[in-house]
Amino acid sequence: MKTLIYSLAAAAALFASSAHAQDLQPLDRIAAVVDEDVILASELERAVANIRGQYATRQDQLPPQEILERQVLERLITMRLQTANAQRTGVRVSDQEVDQAIAAIAQQNNFTMDQLRQQLAGDGMSFDDFRASLREELMIQRMRQRFAQTRISVSDAEVDAALSAEATGAQYRLAHILVALPEGATPEQIQTGQQKVDGIKSLLDRNEMEFSAAAVRYSDSPNALEGGDLGWRRADEIPAAFATAVTSLQPGQTIGPIRGPSGFQILQLVDRREAAQSADAGSVTEYQARHILIRSEPGNDAAAKGRADSLRARLVGGADFAEVARESSEDNATKANGGDLGWFTQDEFGPDFGGQVAAIGDGDISEPFRTQAGWHIVQRQATRQAAGNDNNRRAQAREAIGQRKLEDEWDRYVRELRGEAYVSVRVGPNRDPEIGSGG
Known part of the structure; x- marks a missing residue:
């Protein structure tokens, strides 16, 4: 995955x-x-x-x-x-x-x-x-x-800061709307961009349009058709122009417009969660869970979601999770074992998947949720504290920081x-x- x-x-x-x-x-x-x-x-x-x-x-x-x-x-x-x-x-x-x-x-x-x-x-x-x-x-x-x-390098100091924030800080799910400006924008182009972003902000303030719908309709960002979703980020991963304000927002609130290198941006806090707390600095939280995957392709996403909803209704009605997984899951690596994923850390299968597992309790069954692979239903079975391998934790943190930097630098390069x-x-x-x- x-x-x-x-x-x-x-x-x-x-x-x-x-x-x-x-x-x-x-x-x-x-x-x-x-x-x-x-x-x-x-x-x-x-x-x-x-x-x-x-x-x-x-x-x-x-x-x-x-x-x-x-x-x-x-x-x-x-x-x-x-x-x-x-x-x-x-x-x-x-x-x-x-x-x-x-x-x-x-x-x-x-x-x-x-x-x-x-x-x-x-x-x-x-x-x-x-x-x-x-x-x-x-x-x-x-x-x-x-x-x-x-072009991408990550210092030890950045890794240290990320590990410290991971242990004590909150995480924020963000979305944005970008009104792009060209390099060396003229005063007329800046004025036009300012008028456009002010108009979008006015629509949002009057609750005439949901943020994700406004992003799809008006944003110039490459992720506009995904509702401007930026995924989960720690405070140290949020641009400095937004970071302080984001930490004081409630889910659903917005800030901006703010002028940045790419143009004018409006940012929304979609949700927030507390970082998983370890029992001590040398341990990590691990989860045992099983899942059912319904794969989705362009053109059949709604059908896949409908099928996932139907399967969850069966599970909530008392159907055995392992049996349903063996019958219906499209993850060939786990279906024979009833969807069993074994023990894993929150970020092992990606932040979207891990966030859903961390948000439910032991024994609970999640609502269907979407990743790149398709629609998942997860049942969390147990939680434990395991001895953390510092080298592995540092390697994972370094990779996550590098990926974030790569996204920013690659977007700039493509522009x-x-x-x-x-x-x-x-x-x-x-x-x-x-x-x-x-x-």
């Missing part, structure tokens, strides 16, 4: 592309020119359709069609820029590596290769497009790894790529006026 290649499949389904001009169908229009490459209108339409499929039961949360198209097109543009840069810097993914990734995706979804092809065809994607998109995802992932190795690239949008109200909507 720590590294889920399934997420590659989801991204490939969202950003499926035919990156080569020779694959162009005669009547297909060009949605955007990106340096020496193009994004086709059919690619944009397919990506937008996939997003709408994910929001099938929440269509009212999506922005108007033209705004959704702009958001999705911007994602496609940044994806294309990252892929091109990976190729320029010598990043390569072999056919064998792509084959292995596809085989793993098929296995995780309990598909034969023929069934996988049929599923893709049903989703309107050719196998060649899926393969090409997956190669691009693997290339970008590899480039990120190289980026981390050469630089975008700012330096030649991009001409040829669809929608923001298309290049010199080119128009022709292809």
